[in-house]
Amino acid sequence: MEIGFPALEGSVLRINAAPIDYVLVAIYFAIIIGIGLISRRGVSSSLDFLLAGRRLPAWVTGLAFMSANLGATELLGQAANGAQYGEQAFHYYWVGAIPAMVFLGLVMMPFYYGSKVRSVPEFLHRRFNRTTQRIQAVLFAVASILLAGVNLYAMAIVVNALLGWPTWVAILVAAVFVLAYTFLGGLSAAIYNEVLQFFVIVAAMIPVTIVGLHRVGGWNGLVSKISAQPGGHQLLTPFPGSQLTGITSSVGSIIGVVAGLGFVTSFGYWTTNFTEVQRAFSAGDAGAAQRTPLIAAIPKALVALVIIIPGMIATVLIPAVSGLKKGAAAGGITYNDVVPLMLRELLPNGFLGVALTGLLASFMAGMAANVSSFNTVFTYDIWQDWIKPNMPDAHYLNVGRIVTVLATAAAVGTAFIAAGFNNIMDYIQTLFSFFNVPLFAVFILGLFWKRMTGTAGWTSLITGTAGAVVVFILNQVGVLNLPGQGSSFLGGAVACVLVVIVALIVSARTKPKSDEELVGLVRSVTPKADTTVAVKVWYQSPILLAAVSLGLVIFFYIFFSLR
Amino acid sequence: MSDIQQGASDQQSEKRERRLAELFDIRTVIGALFAIYGIVCLITGIADFSTADQAKSDGININLWSGIGMVIVAALFIVWSIAKPFRPPETHD
Numbered sequence: 185m186e187i188g189f190p191a192l193e194g195s196v197l198r199i200n201a202a203p204i205d206y207v208l209v210a211i212y213f214a215i216i217i218g219i220g221l222i223s224r225r226g227v228s229s230s231l232d233f234l235l236a237g238r239r240l241p242a243w244v245t246g247l248a249f250m251s252a253n254l255g256a257t258e259l260l261g262q263a264a265n266g267a268q269y270g271e272q273a274f275h276y277y278w279v280g281a282i283p284a285m286v287f288l289g290l291v292m293m294p295f296y297y298g299s300k301v302r303s304v305p306e307f308l309h310r311r312f313n314r315t316t317q318r319i320q321a322v323l324f325a326v327a328s329i330l331l332a333g334v335n336l337y338a339m340a341i342v343v344n345a346l347l348g349w350p351t352w353v354a355i356l357v358a359a360v361f362v363l364a365y366t367f368l369g370g371l372s373a374a375i376y377n378e379v380l381q382f383f384v385i386v387a388a389m390i391p392v393t394i395v396g397l398h399r400v401g402g403w404n405g406l407v408s409k410i411s412a413q414p415g416g417h418q419l420l421t422p423f424p425g426s427q428l429t430g431i432t433s434s435v436g437s438i439i440g441v442v443a444g445l446g447f448v449t450s451f452g453y454w455t456t457n458f459t460e461v462q463r464a465f466s467a468g469d470a471g472a473a474q475r476t477p478l479i480a481a482i483p484k485a486l487v488a489l490v491i492i493i494p495g496m497i498a499t500v501l502i503p504a505v506s507g508l509k510k511g512a513a514a515g516g517i518t519y520n521d522v523v524p525l526m527l528r529e530l531l532p533n534g535f536l537g538v539a540l541t542g543l544l545a546s547f548m549a550g551m552a553a554n555v556s557s558f559n560t561v562f563t564y565d566i567w568q569d570w571i572k573p574n575m576p577d578a579h580y581l582n583v584g585r586i587v588t589v590l591a592t593a594a595a596v597g598t599a600f601i602a603a604g605f606n607n608i609m610d611y612i613q614t615l616f617s618f619f620n621v622p623l624f625a626v627f628i629l630g631l632f633w634k635r636m637t638g639t640a641g642w643t644s645l646i647t648g649t650a651g652a653v654v655v656f657i658l659n660q661v662g663v664l665n666l667p668g669q670g671s672s673f674l675g676g677a678v679a680c681v682l683v684v685i686v687a688l689i690v691s692a693r694t695k696p697k698s699d700e701e702l703v704g705l706v707r708s709v710t711p712k713a714d715t716t717v718a719v720k721v722w723y724q725s726p727i728l729l730a731a732v733s734l735g736l737v738i739f740f741y742i743f744f745s746l747r
Numbered sequence: 748m749s750d751i752q753q754g755a756s757d758q759q760s761e762k763r764e765r766r767l768a769e770l771f772d773i774r775t776v777i778g779a780l781f782a783i784y785g786i787v788c789l790i791t792g793i794a795d796f797s798t799a800d801q802a803k804s805d806g807i808n809i810n811l812w813s814g815i816g817m818v819i820v821a822a823l824f825i826v827w828s829i830a831k832p833f834r835p836p837e838t839h840d
Contacts, residue, residue, distance in 0.1 A: 204791060211783060219771070244773065379773050380780060387781070387820070391813050398805045532800035534791035534810045538784050538817075 199345045199528045201536060208537030212545060216380070217365070220373030242472035242724075246479035248375075248463040251382035252553075253484070256546035257331075257338050259385060259491060261609035263526075264519035265428075266495020267505055268607060270410065270419025271744050272428040273495065276609075277488035278737040279446040282481050284454035286730045289478035292455050295631070295707060297470045304456060304623070305565055311630045311705045312641030319642050320623065321565035323649060325558055327619040329591060332554035333598025334608055336362070338520070339547035340599065342540070345524040355599045362551050363592050374552045381545035388527075388539035389490040395530050396497040406493075409500040413509060419496070422744050430670030444673025452624030452676065453616055471718060474726055481733035485740070498522045502529060519607045551595070558591045559584055610669055614656055617675035622648030625683035633687075634699065634706040640690035648683040652676065772832075778824035781817045789814030 265273035304324075309317040339362075340354035349357070365373070400406045410416040418427060426432055429440035454460070454477075464476035498505045502525050504517040517525070527539050563584045568575075605611040626645050629636050655675035658664045666674060699709045719725050792811030800809075 204787070208784060208787060212780065215776070215780060219776070247773065376773065376776060380777060383777055383781070383820075387784075387813070387817060390816075391809050395804045395807050395809060398807060530803055530809070532791075532797075532803065532809055534788050534795075535813050538788065538813070 198348055199524060199536070199540075200533075201346055201540065202533035204534050205537030205540055208534075209541045209544060212380075212384070212541045213365075216373045216377050216545075217368050219376050220368060242467055242475040242479060245463050245467040245472065245476040247379055247382075249460055249476050250480035250483055251379045252460045252463055253480070254382050254385065254487060254546075255335070255550040256381075256385070256543050257334050257550055257608060257612065259389075259543070259546065260338050260341070260520055260523050261607070261612060262488075262491045263495035263498070263522045264607045265609050266492035267498050267508075267522045268495075268519050269425075269428045270416075270496055270499075271422045271492070272419065272425040273492045274422050274488055274740070274744065275425060275428065275441050275445055277485060277492075278422075278740060279441055280450040281454065282485050282733050282737050283446060284450040285477045285481040285484065286734060287451065288454050288461070289474055289476070289481070290726055290730055293464060293474040293477065294470060295710070296461065297465070297473045304627070305561070307627070307630075307705065308641065311702070312636075313638035316626075316638065316641035316645060317565070318570055319645055321561050323619055323623075323645075325561050325566065327615060328554045328558035328561070329594045330598050330601070330615055331612075332551050332558070332591065332595035333600075334602045334612060335547050335551035335554060336595050336599040337602040338608065339544065339551070340603075341520060342524055342543050342547070345521070345528070346540070351603060352600075355596055355603075358547070359592050359596050359599075362548055362555070363589065365548055366552055366555065366588060374549065374556065377545055378549045378553070381542060381549050384538060384542035385546055386487065386490065388535075388542045389494065391535065392494050392526055392530055392539070393490045393497075396494055396501065396526065399530070400497055400500050406497060406500060410496065413499070413506065422741060428669060429673060430666040440670065440673055444670075444677055452621040456620060456624045456627050471720070471724065475724060475729060478726055478729035478733070482729070482736070485733050485736040488740075494526050495522050498526050498529075502526070555588060555591045555595070559587050562587050562591075610672070613669045613672035614675070617652040617656070617672040617679060618649055621652060621676040622679045622683055625680045626687070629684065629687050630706070632707055634702055634708055635691055635696050636687055637691045637694040637696050639694045640687045643690050644683040644686040647686045648679040651682040652679040654678075772828050774824045774828035778821045778828065781821035781824070785814050785817030785819075785821055787814075788817065 262273060262276060265276065305317050305321060308320050336355055336358055337351075339358040340351055343349060343354040343358055344351055347354075397403060397406060400409060407420060410420055415427075423441075424434040424437040425441045426434070426437045429437045429444065431437040431440045460477075464473045467473040467476055499509055500506065502522075505519075505522060505525065508517060508519065523543070527536060531539055563580055567583055568580055572579075602608055602611055622645055625648060626641060629644075630641065652675035655664070655678050656671060659666055659671040659674075664671065664674070702709050704710050722728070788810045792808050792814050796808050796811070
């Protein structure tokens with residue numbers, strides 16, 4: 185990994201935004217910050233209800249759930265994947281998200297909702313012990329800062345494309361902007377922003393896809409032009425996905441996709457990512473909570489089309505990107521620049537402003553979410569609970585403010601790490617293998633296996649994380665040689681295996697908790713009645729909703745494989 | 748007497764709450780944003796479709812069509828929020 189400025193020289197990638205584009209961007213932020221300011225001026229009760237809201241209907245929580253997931257890093261990263269891996273990138277959605285979301289809805293959600301487990305730290309504390317909770321808090325804090333850096337870097341790419349500033353200036357300016365926005369708008373602005381940015385991004389990507397396809401001669405034109413490129417035909421079928429996994433054998437590669445991406449990474453992400461799961465908890469009842477991820481899975485299956493396909497179009501339409509394919513010097517262009525390049529290539533001033541708004545808004549949303557979750561974990565779980573307990577509230581409030589500034593400063597540093605990766609999705613997947621996968625393994629074991637002890641909780645968590653980090657380092661120094669995202673898939677798999685082994689060994693030598701202590705925390709000792717969900721109307725049936733999204737996935741796979 | 752006044756002010760604050768909840772309904776906000784964006788793009792598309800833009804988009808007037816699309820989306824969200832207003836549930840527990 186080379187850390188440095190992947191210097192996008194101003195002349196290489198410049199979007200010529202006109203005043204009207206900036207006006208549209210300004211309107212958006214005026215609305216968002218306006219909502220934030222109004223909510224501070226004492227009209228909070230109804231807003232509190234809307235935001236923190238318990239008892240929300242499923243359509244609200246479903247919107248919030250899917251919006252929380254589609255941020256700009258996902259947009260830039262998956263479009264980059266689309267350009268680099270072609271149709272193989274669809275796996276991120278159709279293997280990597282939908283089955284896990286369905287599993288979350290059908291299996292996990294009723295249990296979460298019924299067992300009163302409301303957050304990962306709370307679960308780890310009650311199921312295992314304080315040490316496990318604290319280790320997870322530290323790991324989570326580190327992960328938040330690293331991810332905040334990804335958002336900041338992604339935002340810098342767009343600022344750079346707009347104004348031509350060098351990457352490091354753009355990163356600093358973006359950081360100051362996010363900080364101002366966080367302090368001005370507060371929590372309510374952040375939540376509205378999160379939902380709005382999703383709609384704006386989708387609204388922007390649909391015309392990009394349609395017009396892009398039109399320019400390359402429709403879908404058939406795209407296919408024939410990509411197959412004309414060296415190695416192009418491999419990118420025109422989702423399976424076996426050898427470029428993505430770095431495994432040459434077809435069978436091995438398919439196993440790699442399904443096991444690595446499907447089970448390890450994506451189940452780990454979806455079932456323990458409490459930023460998103462929390463959205464479902466604010467639902468009105470257990471049924472609505474269960475429907476939340478199932479409703480969100482349907483647009484999630486579709487949105488892949490307007491993100492991956494533009495990435496593929498870019499390899500045909502934009503010479504710099506097709507140059508990248510051939511390994512030619514691309515003048516500082518990386519796959520991460522695919523989206524800004526496509527916007528410049530296709531959109532007229534006016535609609536360009538809408539697209540830029542979507543991008544900027546979603547970096548803000550992503551970065552604000554990372555910084556605020558770091559803030560919460562640091563202030564409450566690390567500072568108040570552990571380092572300096574029993575101080576007056578004002579003390580913790582102050583700590584929270586200082587931490588927000590420090591976290592933003594730290595994110596500037598981690599943004600440069602992100603800048604060292606040619607494809608930010610490679611980096612994000614690596615982080616998932618470090619932080620999400622071991623946690624998922626510990627979480628699932630704890631949930632289903634009552635014999636697992638407190639000591640086993642934290643020892644297996646540490647070993648799993650260390651295992652994933654070791655795989656990453658071995659691949660970096662060349663002991664392993666996995667291109668693509670194979671290294672993070674392998675890292676995730678190694679982490680899972682280590683967690684299970686360590687949990688078995690340590691549990692055998694330490695004393696487990698009694699059944700009474702584990703009611704509501706372990707599935708086998710929790711009464712069935714607590715986790716059963718009633719269905720009132722046929723269209724609310726969880727099975728039906730799950731069948732729709734899984735049906736879409738199967739249809740798309742058949743369509744794209746047989747074509 | 749004071750009970751009646753109390754009741755009246757309760758009713759008023761309840762009404763105010765409900766209006767705020769409707770105003771801050773995410774559907775209203777989405778509708779308003781897309782209405783503004785739709786109209787601006789629509790006007791831009793009608794007023795100015797330069798040859799440079801035509802070359803970029805293969806002759807498709809993106810501002811015009813996306814403007815129309817966004818106005819329709821805005822209308823749908825606003826109609827939805829009016830047809831099924833968002834009521835804060837009673838606060839008793």
